[in-house]
Amino acid sequence: MLDRFRFVPIRLLQSIPVVIGVTIVVFFMVHLLPGNPALTILGQTATPERVAALNTQLGLDKPLWDQYFIFVGRLLHGDLGDSLTYQRPVFDLVFQAVPITLSLLAFALVLSLVISVPLAALAATAPGRLRDLLVRVFTLIGQGMPQFWVGIMLILLLAVKARAFPVGGYGQTAAEHPYYLFLPALTLAIAMSPTTIRSLRASTINVLGADYVGTARSKGASGISLFRGHVLRNAAIPTVSIIGVNLGYLVGGSLVIEKVFAIPGLGSLMINAIFSRDFPTIQAVALFVALFVIVVGILTDVVYTLIDPRVDLSSRERA
């Protein structure tokens, strides 16, 4: 059993070059800014003293490679500098925002499964028929809707017209948070559902044609018990990796959605940092999000191995 998880340390080792690459990209972001980065960050009206001070703070007065190693060294000590706006360590800001964004993502993931599993089952059990067609139309339209616009439409329908939910914000107490997070999570769930439905539909059709499902049927299993006991687990296997890839995409989407609903997570932190040209904060959020995507990738493979005893990623490692 444990043998099949040998790939985890290997994958962790393999992700080291990617993590190094990510730090290089995040580091060089500052150097893509045209002209003097400090001047660009502070604006043209900045005094020479402030420019010089920021240059020293960002280490911009040293050779590029030295700067990079200083950056990495500080990073390993959990120090990415201070926010130019809040004058506080950016790591504090990021770690304040992370739980909010993560709970939004988890909520969205659950909602997207609540939407996707029944719809995929409806479509897969009658391929080519009307309800399959309706589900396909839903996925096509769902894929074509800008996420932030879905959010605005939900605000319009459920907050402004029906007054069932708040138009935005995160709430004050732990009991209020789920209520405030519902609409943004639903927005993300709608954005995530089409690909999940498509994948789940295709694999369900495959599984429904398998011999063991025929056997289960002939032994009297039908309806929901057949679906839950025999079909879903097998059909879910390919979908897990799709959801894993999608989660990375979802993180990007959640940044924009947080802005729509004024939720004080990573997204609002980054977008506000962009407008205030708060470069250390932008770097910290980009770095954190990229590391998150790498971790999710590895976790996806673990889940994949857990739910399917036949999978053995250790034996077919990619070079």
Place this chain on the structure above:
Amino acid sequence: MTTAAVATATRAMRRPARSRSLKAWYRNGTLVAGLVIVGLLVLVAVLAPLLTPYDPIKQDLQNSLLSPSADHWLGTDKYGRDVLTRLLYGARVDLRVGFLAVLIPFVIGSVLGALAGYFGGWFDTIVMRVVDVFFAFPFYVLVIVLVFVFGNGEKSIYLAIAAVSWVAYAKIMRGELLVAKKQDYVVAARLGGMSHGRILVKHIAPNVLSQALIYAMSDIVMDIMAIVTLGYLGLGIAPPTPEWGSMILDGQEFITTQWLQATIPGLAVVVTSLGLSLLGDGLSDLLSPERRK
């Protein structure tokens, strides 16, 4: 067998399947529906000045925030500009930028991926490592940061999208090449003494490009989403140029009174994506029928 004979033989083997599928294109309902929708949108974009008597940019503050009427079918925005007019002109901007933004990453990604897959070795390793790094950043995170870094404006959007989306083409083409280079027609051409460049351009490219082309259709949708999202965040095409994303942003302010203003440009995006998705699905059926689910 001589090179020429091999080439003729492979062409003969390919031709029947291709002409059969080409003849049947009009029976492909998905493709036709996609073509009609996209065709109409392009037509509307091109003919925008003829379709509306109003100016998309000139302000008319006395007529701001009018409800829909016979004069202004979709009402006017807060600067008194006709919403329908801005919607039509917005199609010009969003479609143009969406289509153009695909070109650079398509070319760069396909070429790099093809070379990596064909030659393998250290070049492949380097390209794929870089691809892995870029894949770690969610699309929007990198696009938003890069647009900020490059400065506002259309050029930054092209650069940012190119920097982010070439990786997908590289991955697709590398995979295609890994399969294609082991095919008999490539091995035969190689044995016949043909150069790598000639094999890649004359023999492999026509067979593998279709996958990148199919992906490009969904990529255009993604790029249009990105442009609209950037516009909504205030980082995209600068106002007062009519653009769907910034129209949604402007409309959101008046969501309680004039809800159409935020709704309609979003619907325009939905119709555009729907058309392009159908076109992509249809193309995929047409170009690689053997891969149909």
